[in-house]
Amino acid sequence: MAKVDPSLVAHLPLFAGFTNDELEEILREAHSSRHPKNSAVFAQGEDAHSFFLLLHGHVRAAKTTPTGEQIVVRYVAPGETFGLAMAIGLTQYPATATAVDDSVVLAWPTGAWPRLVERFPPLATNTLQTVGTRLQESHTRVLEMSTQQVEQRVAHALLRLAKQSGKKLDHGIEIDFPISRQDIAQMTGTTLHTVSRILSGWESQGLVESGRQRIILREPHKIVVLAEQSANGER
Amino acid sequence: MAKVDPSLVAHLPLFAGFTNDELEEILREAHSSRHPKNSAVFAQGEDAHSFFLLLHGHVRAAKTTPTGEQIVVRYVAPGETFGLAMAIGLTQYPATATAVDDSVVLAWPTGAWPRLVERFPPLATNTLQTVGTRLQESHTRVLEMSTQQVEQRVAHALLRLAKQSGKKLDHGIEIDFPISRQDIAQMTGTTLHTVSRILSGWESQGLVESGRQRIILREPHKIVVLAEQSANGER
DNA sequence: CCGGCAATTTGCGTTAGCGCAAAACTGGCC
DNA sequence: GGCCAGTTTTGCGCTAACGCAAATTGCCGG
Structure with a gap:
């Protein structure tokens, strides 16, 4: 005290x-x-x-x-x-x-x-x-949640976390605290399975590097593009 | 003035x-x-x-x-x-x-x-x-939006509207201003089509009476039950 | 009373994402 | 150094709900 x-x-x-x-x-x-x-x-x-x-x-x-x-x-x-x-x-x-x-x-x-x-x-x-x-x-x-699909919501969530609590590395931005797939699912209204699939996909494209409760955005700009692309129709 | x-x-x-x-x-x-x-x-x-x-x-x-x-x-x-x-x-x-x-x-x-x-x-x-x-x-x-399915969300939305702006009739509670299926869809994160299907269903069960931009809850209690029933699994 | 527009209904095919299950991995801890 | 619990990955089938389209209805204004 x-x-x-x-x-x-x-x-x-x-x-x-x-x-x-x-x-x-x-x-x-x-x-x-x-x-x-x-x-x-x-x-x-x-x-x-x-x-x-x-x-x-x-x-x-x-x-x-x-x-x-x-x-x-x-x-x-x-x-x-x-x-x-x-x-x-x-x-x-x-x-x-x-x-x-x-x-x-x-x-x-x-x-x-x-x-x-x-x-x-x-x-x-x-x-x-x-x-x-x-x-x-x-x-x-x-x-x-009403207008975007899951992938875009996850992209937005990560970008916000990076902005709020990102640590700049030379090879990207790391989210500066332990966060699981489950946590991200609970921020975006989806399941940990879907988040896992999305992150795996991004990882194989080199957009992120991630591990156990750890995420590094390697290509923030490309993730911004993902976040903003309006999938399709109105609502 | x-x-x-x-x-x-x-x-x-x-x-x-x-x-x-x-x-x-x-x-x-x-x-x-x-x-x-x-x-x-x-x-x-x-x-x-x-x-x-x-x-x-x-x-x-x-x-x-x-x-x-x-x-x-x-x-x-x-x-x-x-x-x-x-x-x-x-x-x-x-x-x-x-x-x-x-x-x-x-x-x-x-x-x-x-x-x-x-x-x-x-x-x-x-x-x-x-x-x-x-x-x-x-x-x-x-x-x-994260944990419930559409029907329950619509039920909750209508109950809230009824509470906030409901006019008591002898045959139910009427939402006291013009509101379309589209509006309800935009409150619950779904489409007007889905809302329409849900309300039709309820109408044929006598739970509501509805028309053009007009909704009367005939069986508020039964709608409460609908709203609260947890469809199924965790998230 | 009628015409026209907006709201609603309904059918039908499609699909994004869920749910379940099982396997693989990772780190921490003793 | 090896075990264990929690985390992540991945396959597979399924379904709630969407998206499109067309028909229908109800209301308002003239």
Whole structure:
């Protein structure tokens, strides 16, 4: 539970427009904690005791149906907030958050939110922007699922992951955390089998290089082309 | 551009916690306008000059792809806000809003938002809740599209519409605005043909009664059963 | 009351992608 | 160094739903 240096987080959207002193005051209410790879930060349905800011690592937010099917809502990258249940009026987490890599998160108790917002109104507007952006992204996802075929959706998903969490190598862009075929299937609304077939295909064309929970985009530009080609008819 | 009576809107989520005087001050900045059936309130890509509150009628928000395919993002019911582009940091509308019935909307100029929020901070937190709720709904939609088959998705969509804008009749619940098979297809990620087949089927079983842009749920409970039956395997 | 257009229905062939099953592979761990 | 569990690959048959086409219906305007 070491102290967090305000200058490390000052540039984040959440804290846009705050002075260092204000930041310090806000950070005083939070505590940081480590989450080893594959451990849950919180579980769907659990009481929303805290909201979080990811400092290091990567976290997967996933939603499960009563019958056990899952979808990946998103991958959280360092600097992003998650578990904002209370800000949007929920008392329980609507999804499960799992560290996919050893991660460090900063957590504020849910109860601190109203006080913080009252004292620092920009927190609300900044959060509104963040949530709004996520709403846009979710709508885009619906649009893609409605109008594109699986191969294009997978292409888009990988390109987004590369953009968000890509590590530049000289021979391509690597997605910087462990991700399985199953995960990608759950991001794109398909099955791990289909994802596997698609990636095998791409691999034999030299578009990607992939292995166990590991994907490198070797020809990002060609994947962009794949993503954008409109298969065929209207809807 | 008649004046709006504060007491008419005081109960809306957007205005939770405001006094009548405050409300009047807020309403002073808005003007109302009529939109005849099938006219656009604003178009996707257009500059976000205003944000809106629907007073009467029904508005469809739809998103179009570069290639012309559309999805219905949502139907706006009276009392709901829409076109909140600026609040979430956009300068252009991300969707097209069309009145599906003769409608009356209240519009604030985009430029008034920062000032209003500064003067009335609860506006931001109320809007945050609204946008958060929509985010949840969108995630639910993604979940359904990923895990359910078309018939169940259509069932869910109709039940939601009935809940939001259903008019109780003695022989069922009627969706209270004109809605085509095409519209339902665009809400559920399928084609108008498939929707038509499904509704025909239901009609012959007496579950619904439907006609041109008109749907009555005759056996809501049986449709709930349809919606919930998990067709088969996991994903 | 009629003409015309938009919405709806329905048939039929096609197919993208699922579901199941089995085999092959990979890494981590003891 | 070898075993084991989780991940990935691949074959094969199947079907839900699409796509196209044509007929039908219902509504609105003149």
